[in-house]
């Protein structure tokens with residue numbers, strides 16, 4: 001029987017990992033298997049652009065079936081439910097159709113080695129009303145839902161204004177969480193609103209948008225140096241965003257959000273982007289050690305603390321490299337680097353050699369304020385510590401993270417073609433996805 005390496009989750013980390021495993025491991029001896037609950041992959045940092053309509057996800061998504069054929073791994077559609085460590089099998093939930101009829105019954109997939117790369121979900125910190133009245137940007141379907149609702153509200157306001165141009169009609173959006181996701185979405189919404197008038201909503205423009213960005217901490221973008229975060233705040237305010245910091249949200253209703261100091265902010269759309277945690281089904285899954293955020297605790301080799309054959313990478317793992325150190329942050333660059341280490345360590349493990357520890361290189365943080373600006377800081381020896389960058393150079397570095405992902409999952413040739421196609425699409429395709 002072939003040695004079976006199973007990767008669950010084909011996201012920023014998992015898809016890069018199976019591509020490398022499929023390309024490198026001898027197919028006569030190894031079966032590489034990817035399990036994902038979706039049939040297509042979209043790089044998660046693009047989701048705020050999908051939500052605002054600035055990006056058509058149909059053009060950027062990757063179908064797992066064709067990708068698997070090209071890279072020499074097998075893809076199974078399914079949702080990981082539990083792990084039977086003794087039998088070395090994972091349990092996949094039944095697959096149902098839209099009407100609730102069972103297509104594939106609950107089943108098991110055996111593994112010799114298992115890598116969990118299932119990402120994260122938004123953390124609502126048990127704030128009342130968030131689950132029922134907020135949209136999260138955890139996956140493509142949620143981003144699509146947000147875009148559809150946004151367009152409906154824009155249409156409503158546009159119709160009101162065509163009947164009565166002096167009407168006080170607005171689309172109000174509250175975004176909770178002043179990290180990268182919240183800030184990038186706020187800016188992207190103004191970009192989208194400005195473009196709408198060219199696509200049939202003649203009476204609508206960005207002055208009809210009221211966006212409030214609410215952050216519990218003392219300032220937005222805590223991962224950036226204060227000066228840059230301040231610059232980003234000013235840029236957002238110049239666009240029209242109301243930025244509130246030091247303002248925890250205590251409740252969300254279908255009408256808006258309430259802050260700790262008692263203010264109620266009316267909002268047609270409420271987005272929760274205030275931090276992430278591991279998905280709940282991971283809690284003590286298969287007897288593995290998890291932290292209080294439902295992330296799987298791993299050793300520096302990225303192996304789980306209780307099972308040498310099971311690894312976890314990316315947002316779903318809790319990885320601290322030195323005692324008392326900070327956990328590796330849930331970022332695409334960390335998932336990318338962990339995929340590289342997991343690949344090396346799987347090679348070493350099957351060869352019976354000692355594994356290498358993961359070393360995280362923080363290349364910095366870059367925030368795209370849509371077409372208006374890009375700010376951030378680069379880290380590393382090359383730039384002598386931390387270097388604040390803005391404008392065109394920052395934009396180029398920001399975009400290069402996605403380009404690295406494209407090259408990692410498609411190879412140099414196809415990856416480069418995809419980058420060129422992306423440029424062509426920017427010129428020939430509509431600036432907004434309106435359906």
Ligand SMILES: Cc1cc2nc3c(=O)[nH]c(=O)nc-3n(C[C@H](O)[C@H](O)[C@H](O)COP(=O)(O)OP(=O)(O)OC[C@H]3O[C@@H](n4cnc5c(N)ncnc54)[C@H](O)[C@@H]3O)c2cc1C
Pocket residue numbers: 008009010011012013014035036037038041043044045046047048078079080081117118119120137138180181279313314315316330331332333334335366
């Ligand atoms: C709007 C937004 C902007 C961001 N911007 C940046 C940025 O600029 N820079 C940066 O470094 N990071 C950014 N991030 C964070 C980054 O997207 C994540 O850190 C990264 O995607 C994590 O990679 P991952 O492989 O761990 O998980 P993911 O990329 O989330 O992939 C997880 C995969 O697991 C699958 N899955 C989940 N549950 C199951 C299950 N039960 N069974 C089977 N499959 C399952 C999912 O379908 C998905 O394909 C951003 C995130 C968001 C939401």
